[in-house]
Amino acid sequence: MRWRSVVEFEHAGTRTHVHRLGPDTDQQHVLVHGIGMGRHYLTPLAESLAGSAGVHVLELPGFGDAPTPDEPLTVEQLAAVVVAYVRRTGMTRPVLVGHSMGAQVVVEAALQGPDVVGPVVAVAGVVDPGARSAGRQGMRMLADLFVETPSTVAALVRDWLRTGPRRYLETVPLMLAYPTEEAVARLPVPLLVVRGDRDPVAPHDWADQLARLAPDGRLVEVPGAHAVMFTRPDEVAEQIVLHGLRGATAAGEDVAGEDVAGTVR
Template identity: 45%
Template sequence: MHRVEEFSHAGATLIAERRGHGERVYLLVHGIGMGRAVFADLARHLGDGEVIALDLPGYGEAPEPARVLTIERMADLVAAYLRERVDVPAVVVGHSMGAQIALEIAVRHPPVVDRIVLVGPTVDPAARTAPRQLWRLLRDIAVESPRVIAAGAREYVHAGPRIRAKFRAMLAHRPEDVLARAHAPALVLRGEDDPVAPPDWCARVAATLPDGRLAEVPDHGHETMIRDAAPAARLIRTFAGEA
């Protein structure tokens, strides 16, 4: 049974879709231009426990805030949701921009986090410009399936006309400056063919985290959790102690 709820804090609102029950809680945080719908396949494969997928403010069905939120402010909002609506520390799974948010939650609000999973983490400092990020995204999309392209297109439409400002907020965040302060156990997960999160950057992220490790999903790109999420789910469940 799915439950959908709104949560507001400091002038911004997110939407949370909750499914399942149990002591373990997975919280899924989407990337730029996306929404909770892209996690449908991953949620089905995450096994026992509760899975919570979010629409961040201005994405999916969540209303636009008065001002585009920084990565830090989005982390504060999600952490407030976890404190008020979730009884146990969560396994926070962030994809792409969502990995930046998951990282900041672990740094700024460690009590709400059991561990973090950074899937296809952005932003690689070697490509911290809009043209370079867009070029990497286009390279990834060019080899994806029609299902992935269609899902992404729908979500980008939902993200609305302020997508450029949201993109700037993502690029302004510097994950490399805070990695060493995230003490929760961390899994850095990348698709083997992901041009957005290249291997040298992901290896640097895993090595800089105090308790980090790196894993790859063969034959997948940046959208590894949209197209056939089962391999990623197995790695996440093993990391979380389920298997």
């Protein structure tokens, strides 16, 4: 796949790589990777979304090919980068899509920039209070590798190696410290929670809790494990597009009369 453009965005002394795909339509999507990751494993989802809307895949400071700052950035600092990018580009309330730790980042971005941010999508969001430790998260990530497809594991490992173990380990405490459940309870925009039905990192009860804590939240489960945006990109993209349309309607109004929780099969 050839990206339409690749730019380097600077904010607060840090640099972010942004990979663009798709048309300059009214609807735009900003994709944010998880801990230790980069753009590669988000490519299938970006391609699916780019058929009808613009896509901006961010590689945040210290991840992927983006330059590494001296100190790892907190979730709040990473979110500030996302908000600054949205403001700089002049996008009109883009849909923010975050995976794993990226879900924390987009939720926080919506809190920091309620005037510019549109609906939020949290794919395999963390951190489940039942596993709020580095050891427990590590065990769940290890279990996930046994249920992902070989191509998914290859994509994940490729991005992890680009980030490096040092920055990954430095970021883990910052991810664990962010109170996701408290943040979603204050969201000023609609939230869509997406998880794979075999995901050991973001179990059903935790995902359901996030959706119910949000003032306007829904849960959708798709077949797959942690990286459903890689293994089932079309299904995930369809839900994201519906969520974007729903976010443009009056508060509390559902698209096609969907319930708070739904399942894609």
